[in-house]
Amino acid sequence: MKNDFDEFNDRSRSEQRAKRRKTNIILNSLIIAVLILIIIVAVSIFSSGDKEQVKTDDKTVEKSEKMSKIQEKPNEKAENKQPKNKDNEKVDEEEINNNEETTETDAETEDSEPVITEGGSSPNVKNTVINPAWKPVGTDQTGEHTTVFNKDSADWSEMENAISYATGLSHDNMTIWFLGNGGENKAIGTVTSKDNQQVYRVYIEWVDGQGWKPTKVEELYENDKGR
Incomplete structure (x- = not known):
């Protein structure tokens, strides 16, 4: 079991x-x-x-x-x-070209040397100087310009400034022997240094809005306007 x-x-x-x-x-x-x-x-x-x-x-x-x-x-x-305005493009190009030409002309003028030649408009002229770099001396006058040969006038004072600028003579060392009419908006002045060693005949012309500008300086042998 x-x-x-x-x-x-x-x-x-x-x-x-x-x-x-x-x-x-x-x-x-x-x-x-x-x-x-x-x-x-x-x-x-x-x-x-x-x-x-x-x-x-x-x-x-x-x-x-x-x-x-x-x-x-x-x-x-x-x-x-x-719209493409071709006229505007041409105008812009012309303005650019004109500005470039003006800039180049100004640069050439500033870099130009004075041109000095012997003799001049009369036998009394020793040398003639023309400087392309000369510029107007500025003016306080406004409106239409009329040349005034009056010693107390603003025009006379500004003509003195132009003559001083062209000759390099300061106002204190400059005697004006003659300042008269040289044509329309033109004047001629004869000046000397105080010691009479430097004698100049100066040609200036008026530039609207800018004042008187020298155009030619003649160095003289003697003062032909002396008294």
């Missing part, structure tokens, strides 16, 4: 162990299957989300490109509609 009972117990134990093994295998298989399903679902969700994001980005880029093209077209039309 004992042997039969033991055999029965051994059989029941082995059956229980087999059942446990099967149960464990089934449970493990189910767990693995669930994990695989979770992984598949997660991958599908992420991949679909990325695709939607890519589609959204592509749509955004397309929209921005379309908007930029729409904005560019009116600007191109506006540029095409703007």
Whole structure:
């Protein structure tokens, strides 16, 4: 009897162990299957989300490109509609060329050396000086100009300034022996230094709005206007 009972117990134990093994295998298989399903679902969700994001980005880029093209077209039309004024372009070019020529002329005038020649308008002339760099000395007078040979006038004072400027003699070292009419808006003056060692005949002319300008200086041997 004992042997039969033991055999029965051994059989029941082995059956229980087999059942446990099967149960464990089934449970493990189910767990693995669930994990695989979770992984598949997660991958599908992420991949679909990325695709939607890519589609959204592509749509955004397309929209921005379309908007930029729409904005560019009116600007191109506006540029095409703007009239090209060839006359204005020609005028601007002429003004630029004139300004360049004026600048070059002024530079040449400033760099020019005085031209000194022997002799002049009479045997009493030692040397004649013409300086292209001479400019008008300025004026306080306004309106239409009329030359006035009056020692108390503004015109006389400005003519003195022009003669001093041309000869290099200061007012304190200059004696005016003659200052008279040299033609329309022109004057001639004969001056000496205080020691009478320097004698000049000066030709000046009026420039509207700018004053008297020296045009020629003659250095004389002797003062032909002396008393």
